[in-house]
Amino acid sequence: MDLGPWEIAIIAVVILVLFGSAKLPQAARSLGRSMRIFKSETKGLIGDDDEKQNTSQDARSEAARLRAEAARLEAQAGPQELKAPADDAVKEGVPVRQTEHGK
Numbered sequence: 001m002d003l004g005p006w007e008i009a010i011i012a013v014v015i016l017v018l019f020g021s022a023k024l025p026q027a028a029r030s031l032g033r034s035m036r037i038f039k040s041e042t043k044g045l046i047g048d049d050d051e052k053q054n055t056s057q058d059a060r061s062e063a064a065r066l067r068a069e070a071a072r073l074e075a076q077a078g079p080q081e082l083k084a085p086a087d088d089a090v091k092e093g094v095p096v097r098q099t100e101h102g103k
Helices: 005-077 085-092
Strands: none
Touching: none
């Protein structure tokens, strides 16, 4: 949409009629403040997106590190140490407490 000089002049006259010459400077200041707030919020949103990407990348690398550590510990522990604690309870005859879901 290309605005020519006549369109700009008509828009200026309409704005002058709507706001009047007394309120026009105040309206311009309000518009300027609004634009500054809008720009700063837009920059903040862009910064948030960058921060989220960095956080998710850090989480992925931490998860990979933990998986590697778990695999290393499993290899060192052997099959005897990997059994579940419930297996010991069953072998020793420890009674299992029933819940409403287990009835």
